[in-house]
Amino acid sequence: SKALEYAENLEVExxxxxxxSEIYSQTINEVDELLISRLPFDSDGDKYFPxxxxxxxxxxxxxxxxxxxVERYTKIKNLDSD
Numbered sequence: 001s002k003a004l005e006y007a008e009n010l011e012v013e014x015x016x017x018x019x020x021s022e023i024y025s026q027t028i029n030e031v032d033e034l035l036i037s038r039l040p041f042d043s044d045g046d047k048y049f050p051x052x053x054x055x056x057x058x059x060x061x062x063x064x065x066x067x068x069x070v071e072r073y074t075k076i077k078n079l080d081s082d
Contacts, residue, residue, distance in 0.1 A: 004030055021047035034073040 004027065007015035016035075017027050028034075028050045034057060036049070052073060061072040 001026060001030070021049065025050050029078070032075045034071075036071045036073065038069045038071060040068070 004015070017023060017031065034052065036052070056075060056077050057073040058076045059071055060074050063070045
């Protein structure tokens with residue numbers, strides 16, 4: 001995407017993508033790390049974060065806080081790899 005190309009040209013250490021669902025779907029295969037905040041409740045809605053496949057992503061850290069958990073995943077395989 002043009003936004004990711006722009007960020008690469010800035011030569012910053014990290015670029016964060018903060019949504020929404022369509023942007024996540026368009027970029028999940030372009031990133032090498034996910035930081036996911038999980039809240040302990042269900043809510044109604046018709047938009048969701050893309051499925052996190054354990055074939056592609058490895059959970060490497062999970063930090064539980066009082067009202068949410070932050071999970072960090074790293075990419076272990078590209079979807080277009082054999």
